[in-house]
Amino acid sequence: MKVPSRPSWDEAEIDLWTQPWHPDGVLDQIISKSVTDYSLSSMKCLGEIHSKEGWNPIINKTSLIQEKAILQKSLFQEDDENRVIWKPSIDGYFSVRSAWNSIRKHKVDTPWASSVWFTGHIPRQALSAWKVLHKKLLTRDHQIFRNRVMDEGCPLCKSEKETINHLFFRCGFSAWVWRSILSRYGSRRKPKKTIQEEEWIRTHCRGYGGRET
Structure with a gap:
């Protein structure tokens, strides 16, 4: 958030090379201290170069x-007010989104992310897929290890224990659901395991509603 006030910076306490007083970032990363003139590289605080x-x-x-x-591109412009700039945001203004992005751990998106979190997704279904x-x-x-159920058998077919692969692909009831859905798209393929199905969806479906290509 840019604040239209004029805070009194104590330039003698601001490190010239390691603190982000310059709008382009830390001076040590902008100017090569090892090759610049000694008269400048020997200075330590901002107060030595500007007062x-x-x-x-x-x-x-x-x-x-x-x-x-480079130095005269800094914040110290004639008749210009000092201002507080929110560095995580490109425009210098604070936002909850930029604050969250600055503290969260960033990870590479999984290959199937766009197949689950697409525009128009149904939240409950997307969460289940996730x-x-x-x-x-x-x-x-999984529930039997948490003492939530006494029987790990599938309640639909009652022939095998209920795992993710069984519930979605091996169960007779699930097989019937898959055949009904795939027949609407003119497909005769048989569903396989979770990982294989994820790869198939990612390479064969696109757009709203997962239309087959």
């Missing part, structure tokens, strides 16, 4: 032409 009187005349040295152009693909769905083979 209320303006810029230190040392930046007018011919050996500091590039450094001068649990299945992460193997987090509480089928009876």
Whole structure:
């Protein structure tokens, strides 16, 4: 959030090279301290290069032409107010989204993400699919270890224990549901295991409603 106030910066306490006082970021990453003129690289705090009187005349040295152009691009413009800038956001304004993105752990999207979280998805169904693909769905083979059920058998066919693969692909009832759905799309393929089905959906379906290509 940009605040239209004029906070009194104590420039003597701001590290010239490691603190983000410059709009382009940390100066040590913008200017190569190892190759610049010693008169500048030896300075430690911002107050040594800029004060209320303006810029230190040392930046007018011919050996500091590039450094001068970078430094004078800083926040210290004539008649300009100091302002607070929210760095996680591109425009400098605070938002809950930018705050969350700055603290959360970023991971690469899974290959099936767009098949589950597409525009127009039904939240309850998408959440169930997410649990299945992460193997987090509480089928009876998991519930029995939590003492939630006494029998891990499938309540639909009563012939095998209820696992994710059985519930969705091996159960006779599930097989009938799959045949009914696939027949509407003119497909005669037989469903396989979860991983194989995820790959098939990702490569053969696209767009709203998962139309087969």
